[in-house]
Amino acid sequence: MSSLDSAKYPVEFEVNGEKQTIRVRAADILLYTLRDNLGLTGSKSGCDNGDCGACTILVEGFPIKSCLMLTVEVDGKQMTTIEGLRNSPVQNAFVKNQAFQCGYCTPGFIVNCEGLRNKLPHADKETIRVWLESNICRCTSYEEIRNAVKDVFSLEK
Amino acid sequence: MIPFDFEYYKPTSVQLAVKWFHFLQKKGKNPLYFAGGTEIITWARQNSIHPGAVVDLKSIPECNAMEMRNDKLIIGACVTLSALSAANSFPLLSETAQGIADQTARNQITLGGNICGNIYYRESVLPLLLANSRIVIAGMNGIREASIRDIFLRHLRLGNGEFLVKTITDRSYLSLPFVHYKKRQIGNVGYPLVTVAAFKKDSQIHTAYSGVCSFPFRSAQIDRELNDSSIPLSDRIVQAIDYLPAPLLNNAEGSAPYRKFVLKQTMADAVHTLESR
């Protein structure tokens, strides 16, 4: 069988362009491996339940809620977290539009928007609306977030 | 954090998956098949399930298929809801899948995991029930095929150690006139108060429901009442509701009387729209 009976599984992946090999429990959740084992604390825990989107990262370019993924599932995969999007056009648009208040939800929104930009660079307003529904902002910065995303997709505000 | 350990296996063939599952069962590991993992992780974190091992189906090629072959649409059990919506080969299924959870979660939730899950709603089964889809199931005795209508009775009746490999839908069902209504308590994301999926075939309206009872269903008696054009639609609906297969769901999403009110309205919208097509 291609796995081990022992408690720790070796997992190899690339995160923000850097190769990592670590050993984890099969039951370890990706969000906490990123935060606690790799020090990538930009991805946040808001609900641990798939509801809020604060933990969103890109796996093979797709936005994924890292609170709902096991670390063993990303063996051999490429990931991008908010730390990998420093000075990206999406981050700059969020800064320019002041699209945050407390900022807790911001990594998730930026990562999701980056995923949309990669997968559907000509997304229309309806597609943007559907994708952004995956993230919640308790400070209700929605208007500014929408404006930032429209900037990214060069859409009229 | 998941407060206990389990083992993780990732077979690359249907046969290995079944074999390993049985082996783990014999060892007393209480294994679970694992697809998107969204329900298993949530429930394990809450300490309400305790698998000693999970068998991840996502590396099995047959479970990832999505193709048209001999006028049949084949969708593997591990195809994600976002992938099947994007392909849009079966528009009613795409629209139903688009109503489940949110776009990011749909990148993880699989068709098979949604159908075989334990939550009440399991909405993606509705179009398959309507289309009399066939399903391919793997077990220790090999592969078998069955009509989903015969074996989805409140839940998918799988034998010990069996798993859903793929669904097969006849092309003739893919482009029928359809409606899909999902009514929630609030907003565009979340579990349904009432979901109705329906299409029209040979002048007859066929309907299927989620959120109404504690399981998704379709009912020949309900369809018969709704198609009885000799009486006004409002009377048909009153009679149809007599045939609900179980008590109306009564939970945090909505009380039973409120669900009944929403169901009546949604049935009226569905029948009215499809009658005019």
Ligand SMILES: Cc1cc2nc3c(=O)[nH]c(=O)nc-3n(C[C@H](O)[C@H](O)[C@H](O)COP(=O)(O)OP(=O)(O)OC[C@H]3O[C@@H](n4cnc5c(N)ncnc54)[C@H](O)[C@@H]3O)c2cc1C
């Ligand atoms: C935020 C959020 C909102 C949601 N809203 C809705 C909603 O409105 N409506 C709705 O219907 N769903 C909704 N869901 C989805 C639902 O709650 C489940 O999480 C999902 O359907 C499980 O799919 P999965 O692929 O992740 O399955 P998993 O978690 O991998 O598995 C679920 C169960 O199915 C079994 N299983 C999986 N695949 C197979 C197979 N091929 N053969 C046999 N058994 C199998 C597993 O053993 C397990 O018991 C929502 C989920 C989230 C996170």
Ligand code: FES
């Ligand atoms: S912490 Fe993952 S969705 Fe909320």
Ligand code: FES
């Ligand atoms: S800025 Fe505070 S939660 Fe969004």
